[in-house]
Amino acid sequence: MAGHAPFTWFHYIPGIGSLPHQVSMALFVLGLLCVLAYMGFRKVASGPAVEALVPSDRLTIRNIFELFTEMVLKFLDDIIGHRGREFLPLIGTLGFFIFFSNLLGLVPGFLPPTDNLNTTVACALVVFFATHYYGVKTHGIKYLKHFLGPVLWLSWLMLPIEIISHLARVLSLSMRLFGNIMADHMLLSMTLAAPLILPLFLSPLSLFLGVFVSLIQTFIFVLLSMIYISLAVEESEH
Numbered sequence: 001m002a003g004h005a006p007f008t009w010f011h012y013i014p015g016i017g018s019l020p021h022q023v024s025m026a027l028f029v030l031g032l033l034c035v036l037a038y039m040g041f042r043k044v045a046s047g048p049a050v051e052a053l054v055p056s057d058r059l060t061i062r063n064i065f066e067l068f069t070e071m072v073l074k075f076l077d078d079i080i081g082h083r084g085r086e087f088l089p090l091i092g093t094l095g096f097f098i099f100f101s102n103l104l105g106l107v108p109g110f111l112p113p114t115d116n117l118n119t120t121v122a123c124a125l126v127v128f129f130a131t132h133y134y135g136v137k138t139h140g141i142k143y144l145k146h147f148l149g150p151v152l153w154l155s156w157l158m159l160p161i162e163i164i165s166h167l168a169r170v171l172s173l174s175m176r177l178f179g180n181i182m183a184d185h186m187l188l189s190m191t192l193a194a195p196l197i198l199p200l201f202l203s204p205l206s207l208f209l210g211v212f213v214s215l216i217q218t219f220i221f222v223l224l225s226m227i228y229i230s231l232a233v234e235e236s237e238h
Contacts, residue, residue, distance in 0.1 A: 009109040022116035029100045029113065040065060068095065072222065079226045080233065087229055090130055094123060095222045102181055102214030106207060114217075115182040117174060124173035127225045128166070135232030143232070169228060177221055184213045 010016045010024045040062055072092055076084030098114060105112035113119045135143040149158030 008111055020116075020118075021111045022113040022119045025104060025111055025113040026097075026101065026119055028110075029097060029104065033096055033100060036065075068092075068099075075223065075226060079223075080230045083233060084226075087134075087226070090126075091222055091225060094126065094225060095218055098123065098177065098221055099214060099218040102217060103211065105181065105184065105214075106210045112181055114177055117178050120174040120178040121170065123177070123221070124170040127173060127228060128170050131169075131225075131228045131232045132166075134229055138233045146232075169224075173221060173224060177217055180213060180217050184210060 008021055008024070010019075010021075010028075016024050016027075043062065069088075069092060072095060073085060073088060076087060076091065078084075080087065101112050101114045101119070103112075104110045105115065114123075132143075135146070147159050147162040148155035149162070
């Protein structure tokens, strides 16, 4: 029944309103990130070279993006090593998309696309395929030895165990993000009778907790993704 569909502002837009909310909201987040990225590049390109190097003394969108990027770079260097920055586009894109998607649940008339299993599984599959792509790219056909175990005569036993283990990563990444964001969004929605007037009644503490949960879940997803990539590209070095 149509009455079971959650309300969003996109219901007023022909064509988009008929899409599942996880699709329309994900497209909105992607569009928003593209606009913010364009504004950031345009600001840097149009200003003096000194301004591009010296951070502003005020809290700006640029400062927020720079802070997030520096944090991701530090973890990439610590976990993956000297090749860490090679994976910044992948990890950074996932981080920004998941974080902004999570925050969307705090805005009235919007729903977080990450409260739907389709979105979280899609993000987890990106990490899954990227992990093995970089593993094969780094080690070639020798990367397959990772699935055979340390002793060749046990390969018949280790192969199915390793395959199940790697597939479980997709389940772990997607279910953890989906479950926490869905529970957080449902808890916030239950604090009021009308979801559209959420900001009028939601306490600052609840908003803070919502942002905190969004940040923590993004951090966990990104951190596990870094670890999986690190294991793939470093495995044959020992």
